[in-house]
Amino acid sequence: MxxxxxxxxxxxxxxxxxxxxxxxxxxxxxxxxxxxxxxxxxxxxxxxxxxxxxxxxxxxxxxxxxxxxxxxxxxxxxxxxxxxYPIENSMLAELVEYFHENKIDYILEGQEASYVLNLDGDKMKAIIKDSGLGDARFIDKWDIKTVRTNKIVVVLNDENMYKKIQEKYKDKYAFMIHPGGNSFEIYIGKxxxxxxxxxxxxxxxxxxxxxxxxxxxxxxxxxxxxxxxxxxxxxxxxxxxxxxxxxxxxxxxxxxxxxxxxxxxx
The missing domain is CATH 3.40.50.1000 (HAD superfamily/HAD-like)
Incomplete structure (x- = not known):
């Protein structure tokens, strides 16, 4: 080299x-x-x-x-x-299930594309617009068993959500609030x-x-x-x-x- x-x-x-x-x-x-x-x-x-x-x-x-x-x-x-080093799919499945049960908006950030539950939601449309990347970088048809993501972004729906999720998963992940406080990241702390x-x-x-x-x-x-x-x-x-x-x-x-x-x- x-x-x-x-x-x-x-x-x-x-x-x-x-x-x-x-x-x-x-x-x-x-x-x-x-x-x-x-x-x-x-x-x-x-x-x-x-x-x-x-x-x-x-x-x-x-x-x-x-x-x-x-x-x-x-x-x-x-x-x-x-x-x-993507997040293991078994770990990811547990998180995504929790998000769905609690109606939490999220983005699974991958290298080829980023994955969301629904492209039609108002919050997700706003995020995609603000990103300036266009719809092509976001996919809402994917399989939790094969999707590859290195980091997750969670959209804050209420002020207690961050503390609640952090407390639940603090032994598995690291967390970081984004500037402005409207979303936060979940990732492997290493x-x-x-x-x-x-x-x-x-x-x-x-x-x-x-x-x-x-x-x-x-x-x-x-x-x-x-x-x-x-x-x-x-x-x-x-x-x-x-x-x-x-x-x-x-x-x-x-x-x-x-x-x-x-x-x-x-």
Whole structure:
């Protein structure tokens, strides 16, 4: 496998783009910065909580070398899948049965597509619209015995639901509330961005001194704990601060470009 000078990992939301503030596609400077990194011999990897089915064409068109998706439970470089750890179907069946019994809306996030109970519900239509991915990435005809999903998103119907589900399944899963508090994730706690990055670094034989990451969220903490240089974007989550090597601007003020310049990588 090709050798690289180092590796840079990029979070998506709040790092490469900032949908909350109307920046839905990577800026020109971000695209140019990543191109320069590649030309200089650095490996560039997207590290995201999203599954690959939620990585849209604007992100794919950045031309990154690879992807760590679903919070570290899936990794791919070029055309090679490095690892893929879906939730066991027997465990999934128990969860889905509980959701159905309690009329809970959910999305089973897979790499090829994401799976829902009903595409026609008002809440699900709103989620699909907000995702900007279109109906093709969501499927409502699937078999619980064969479906592959690495992470589950649950839509909050009432304020007590999160605590109730967390208490019931705390010994099997980890949980994370989404910004805004309208939904939350359920996943196998072992798999984090940090876990995925650690596995990838070992496989590629990259020196830990030459590892960098840009992020802004709470789920970037483990990523910052694994790399040598964790760069917090402007507007970062408060818990991320103590784990950051350095800080940069937000997306609007070209945080990736400014951060890479400061590190003298471009």
């Amino acid at each position: 090709k050798t690289y000078k180092g590796v840079i990992f990029f979070d998506v939301d709040g790092t490469i783009i900032d949908c909350a503030n109307g920046i839905n596609v990577p800026t020109k400077k971000t695209r140019e910065s990543i191109k320069k990194l590649k030309e200089s011999g650095y490996l560039t990897i997207l590290a995201t909580g999203r599954p690959m089915s939620f990585v849209n064409k604007d992100l794919l068109n950045l031309g990154l070398h690879g992807y760590i998706a679903s919070n570290g439970s899936y990794a791919k470089i070029e055309d090679e899948i490095i690892f893929d 798999y984090t961005k940090g876990y995925g990055i650690e596995q990838l670094i070992k496989k590629l034989g990259i020196n830990q001194e030459d590892t960098y990451a840009f992020g802004d969220g709470e789920n970037d903490i483990e990523m910052f704990q694994v790399v040598k240089h964790g760069i917090a974007m402007g507007g970062y989550h408060a818990r991320l601060e103590e784990h950051a090597y350095d800080f940069t601007e937000n997306v609007e003020n070209e945080g990736i470009y400014e951060g890479l310049k400061k590190l003298k990588l471009i």
